[in-house]
Amino acid sequence: MGGPRFEPVRTVRAYERIVEQIEEAVETGTLTPGHRLPSERDLMAQFSVSRSTVREALRVLQARGLVRSRPGDPNGAEVLPFTPAALHKSMTTLARVDQLSLGELVGFRMTLDAAANLLAARLRTEAQLAEMDAAISAMRAAAGTGYDAFSAADVAFHDAVARASGNKLIQICTDVVRSIVLNLIAEKIAAAPDQDGLMRQSIRHHEEVLAAVRAGDGPLAARLSRQTMYDYYVTYVPAPERAALRALLD
Amino acid sequence: MGGPRFEPVRTVRAYERIVEQIEEAVETGTLTPGHRLPSERDLMAQFSVSRSTVREALRVLQARGLVRSRPGDPNGAEVLPFTPAALHKSMTTLARVDQLSLGELVGFRMTLDAAANLLAARLRTEAQLAEMDAAISAMRAAAGTGYDAFSAADVAFHDAVARASGNKLIQICTDVVRSIVLNLIAEKIAAAPDQDGLMRQSIRHHEEVLAAVRAGDGPLAARLSRQTMYDYYVTYVPAPERAALRALLD
DNA sequence: GCTAGTGCACTGGTCGGACCAGTAGGCTAC
């Protein structure tokens, strides 16, 4: 034994090195949203690689939602503000490939939405309460005109609560999962009987949740929000999965 | 008015069309993990595009974690089983560029971990209880030998609980966020005074949680798990953020 | 006979050059 200890080497593709460097610059703030990257032809000079390699790196960065390029733009690729688009994409893939069930998705939302309400009840500002109020008013106004407007107002309410929770991670994850759930069952909801009744019930539930948030009663708000979501989605969840959702209710 | 209603057109890059087609095949199960894609030169013939275009598409698919290619492989790119790697990547990016605070991350974990315990208390099998038991034993055995082994056993416990919850989304998200949190504060934990005491306390807490899960008392298990995580991380969380974490405890 | 070694045919990674459609901004002609 003895002798120098060698470490296994990992061959690193050229485009990966480029991705790493630009990613690093974005994450450390050297490159901020709005900044433009040099043109591909400049980048190939700076990195001493061919344009193909530069482009593969840009494709990866684009897939991760960090930059965007537009043909003909005299400036180079644009550094984007972070959006959960990439998160959304990978979670959607997860849902499809890994066969996430509606029950799992709804259970996840119930959990995070309840936490958001719990936190919002303590941290909400008056302005945020006004936003929630406005969202419920919009729900009321939209109840007659159709499901789309109603759903949009509903989303606005939950988003206001999530923002008031002060936890961006909760906000983004609820947003992502909500859109996946809505995509999954949009047509089922549209075909549901007694839509008016469902909407009226949903509005009443939201009012109760808001009252609890306004009163600062976090645990109550959390419990009510879980119940609201359960009632709203349970009919679309296969029976065997409902037990797990009910377990979340207490 | 009148006349045909035209829709705005979106120019779609060639490589995006390829990505869509292959992605579709993977998500619908036409291509399952282990399957090999045709070689790049075959793909350029099938899609009637150049190899550069094929390669850009493959780069995107690879960035999304759907395929992997290896130089020299006589078969083409390999379709991968879904891993949360892409999810992990985008969430890490989110944490860095959006400046997610440790408090937000810990709060998120407390919420999901508690939900996992709540569900696991009802749904756990004997085998899963045995796994949790083994993990705690490993924690006990590792308590003297160092932080790394202890942390690994701790992770194993939480993962066993998450799996027992029957909610893959919770499982994956807790896993991703946990690794981000551990990366953030690994050095701080290693430098903490009285590590032995912290480990012993942590083991005791985990035993209590497991007892509640075994007894089927979900709410108790949830409450204890929240408290355990709070106690374990609170010293690393800046004081202003602690109030939000405490709000999650009740 | 079987095994160990050697080519070969293929792979993906990279390069360089080329063309096209699009864009922005300066320039020209009115």
Place this chain on the structure above:
DNA sequence: GTAGCCTACTGGTCCGACCAGTGCACTAGC
């Protein structure tokens, strides 16, 4: 002064080439 064109770029796509790595069939040696 303004409307329109022109030009110099951009990114998207294509082509052809070379290289280093891989797996497999084939061959030389036991």
